[in-house]
Amino acid sequence: MASAIASLAVPDPSHPPVIAARSITKRFGDFEAVRGIDFDVARGECFGFLGPNGAGKSSLMRMVSSVSPVTSGELHIFGMDPATNGPAIRARMGVVPQTDNLDQELTVEENLVIYGRYFDLARSQCRDRARELLDFVKLADRAGSRVEPLSGGMKRRLTIARSLMNRPELLLLDEPTTGLDPQARHVLWERLYQLKEQGVTLVLTTHYMDEAEQLCDRLVVMDHGLIVAGGTPRGLIDEHATREVLELRLAASDRSGVAQHIGDLAVRVEDLPDRVLVYTPDGDEALARLRAAGVHPLGSLVRRSSLEDVFLRLTGRTLTD
């Protein structure tokens, strides 16, 4: 634990972190949604938050977006304190909230234009950027439409375009691709990658492990308001999972002996209702040992461990709430 968190501090002192959080908590009445979290985000990196429903990801994002005050602890963004420099921080930041809150009384294009005006951009600049961003998220043909009739995925893309109106240095995305079709997701990943190339710092939450693996330089797993692990995607897999996973479908009578037959190659065996998972450094060899012992699975699959295995390992398979 201690080592995981130490590795989250940004090492290079000549580049102060964009976000520095020390023991921050968030309390709603007598419920503590965030219970003391430390992390740094360096300029230009993509930092991810993973965690089951209710883990406190959105509560944390709202604190970082400088709209929700921290209950205790210290939070600095661009070296400034949100409690006293909220407007200056928000001016340099883009926010995509978990639920779209577009302006229903305005058209698609007007949504972007007025948002730019909130950031004090000149009118002509707002119009230029709006057009540019509508192209960017492939909504140019809907510019004059009202927001209401747009599909869920289109609204999401518009919200993302809106967050870019002020050319943010730091972009906060709370489940940006939830509700997007696979094409739109891949387009968005590409766009986020482009932004990162341009030096924009990205912070995102997601329930998609492939997304986290694709995009994030570093990520943390949250559970019950705490960080339970952190590091690079590869590092987390190495630390919390084995290299490979052997998935087995077995007759009920064969289930009990699996660990015994595989022996030292079975680092951990998980007995699920529909299949048995064997965490192992060498899936093929483990399978061979099983067969040698006279167990013939109804089905088998050897695959590399993924972030999903780490996630389930750390946060459990049962629904938390």
Place this chain on the structure above:
Amino acid sequence: MNALVRVMPALPGTLRRSSRMVERSVMVYRRTWMIIVSGFFEPLFYLLSIRIGFGALIGEVTVDGSLIDYAEFVAPALMASAAMNGAVYDSTMNIFYKLKHAKLYETVLATPLSPTEVAAGEILWALTRGLLYSIAFLICIVALGMASSGWILLAVPACVLIGFAFAAMGMAVTTYMRGWSDFEFIPAATLPMFLFSATFYPISSYGGWAWAVQISPLYHGAALVRAAALGDASWGIVGHVTYLVVMAGVGLAIAGRRLGTLLRA
């Protein structure tokens, strides 16, 4: 005083940011400008009814010892009431919808605007509409020959002040509303004010209850507009203006604070 000095340099930025909310409303109403034009008809019908009806029946009333035409007595009070009603509508139902249903303020507070700037901006919009509406009202009064003094032009800024006071207070009250049913209470406050603020008869008619009438903010508003319409300068005006300015300030402070606590959980 110290606080004031610290706020002063920040004021232009605050005002500019607040005006963004007005800009947004202009964008919204650009498509529905007929609603604003229709605002012309309401005062016209009100004033016509007085001109034709009451005016003929009642003729003249005595105010502070001098006789004036009844239509000229009532018209300013109606103008003040219209300013009140417009401001109350804009700052209660409209604001509640944007606060609870459209989540507009949630969006805006992710930008550099502060809750107080948002509140001020929405009130500024209510005033802009109120200004247009008051000008329409004034044109109707003059067109129907119900004005006798050029000072009546001052009725427009007086109505803007009335609008400011009621919009600020209306917004403050709205931040405490739990659901649409709570809005039933609003006419319960504005209707008695409309009827008993020395609107239809002089304050002297209330006898021993005159003090109660003077609590009503609309009384001060109507008195102010009437003073302008009749070109009637007196020290009482200072009192009326002070009452409304204080009401506006208190309302704005409460609205800004409450918006902050509601939206920055």
